[in-house]
Amino acid sequence: MAVLTVKDLKVRYSAKGPEILKGIDFEVQDDDFLAIIGPSGAGKSTLIRCVNRLVEPTAGSIRLLGEDVCSLNAKALRNLRRNVGMIFQEFNLINRMSVMDNVLSGRLGYTGNIRSFFRAFPQDDVKQALYYLDRVGLSDHINKRADELSGGQRQRVGIARALMQRPKLLLLDEPTSALDPKISREVMALIRDIARELKVPALCNIHDVQLAKEFCNRIIGLQDGYKKFDGATETMRDADLDVIYEMEVL
């Protein structure tokens, strides 16, 4: 069953600016770990940010978990975002807060302003956070400040924060490109294992084709705002890669 259906998606950041996405169609099924590959500037980050409307689409339609994303008002959009866990290239942690508070911030969509103000998250959330911190292997770093951790550890905090949302879809924006090759593989394996375990589909921007082939069941190739490939990982040939990477933008 399709969790996400994107149709004819077009984006430009300003009325006179260049069109970043030029009509993209694809679907994410509920058991997909879908990679989006493509050269820098192809529109991968823009595409993934349209799904939870961190970037406003200019035209086209996005159906996510049965809702028409583009027509939601602010409140409904926030409610939808609660179901979508996002993991970022540069982790996007709150550096001056502890690992625990960063993980708990994944629950903010469910937390009132007064509780937020005092960082008084419910006991259940704290319990959940401890569980996920253990799951990502950070039990020894719970009370450290986020900026005291190494890159790989920070990304694990980012993963735990996304899991706190009990997401129905994971959006991964280059989750490994700030990490070294060994750690990248570990982090990808961790995300894939957790996604399987929790039966959450994932949509993953990744520029490392090798990693995409290794961890993802399906691949979409973007180039300069167009979709150039869409198929199961094992059906992708070198000729397809040549097409995707034929022209470097920028």
Added chain:
Amino acid sequence: MTAIDVSPAALAQQGDLRRKRFLKMGLIWALVLVFIGWCVQGTIIEDTDWSRIGGRNGILASVGRYFSLDLGLLPELVIPTLETFMMACVGTVLGCFFSLPVAWLGAANVTPSKAILYPVGRFLMVLSRSVHEIVWALIFVSAVGLGALPGILAIAMRSVGFISKITAEAIENIDAKPVEAIRAVGGNQFQVMYYGILPQIYPVVLATVIFEWDINIRRSAVMGLVGAGGLGLLFFRQMNSFNYSGVSMVIVAILLLILLGEVISHYLRKAVI
């Protein structure tokens, strides 16, 4: 000495350049001197009542009157000193509250309306700083009457400019990535500000507030000159009754209070940063 061989053209050019520079600098200095002379003529020479100054001894005697302390004033000093201190504290806190919305309006990346409210925010920052605290105090004395309240309001108004400007600049310089993360988990406006922005700006803001508080102790010490409470009022009364050693006593109290403020803010700043 061996003759050194240089191009005569280059030498001539150097001479020309140096002569021109000499003339230019001479002209600038002459203009500065004329300007200063004009100012001195207008202010000191024409504006001073030379006949009333008296001789050198007269001046020394007048100044000398301040070189004694009226220790009898000590019991009367305690309450106004405390009041001055409290005015500075409450004024600073109130100023922080006023600064929040102003910084919000005047920070380009979070302002609700770039076209209308952003310039309003920026204007309020300038307004707060361009009006002197004594002028603010005069306005509030006429609005709410004598006492510490107008002083507190004046200090608050005067503090807004600096605190909100630094805060707005800190907001403009934040890293947008945590903000994006909080939006992505479904956080509302308040949560985005409180989790995404505040942790990034609070060291700067807190250091600024402590600095402003330190300055506000000085400000609140003169508030009484226009009837807005604190040590200034006592100072004014001593001056009016020609009790020069009393005036010195108040000045010493102000000095000690300011020193105390310096010491406290020094340690506070260390604790924050």
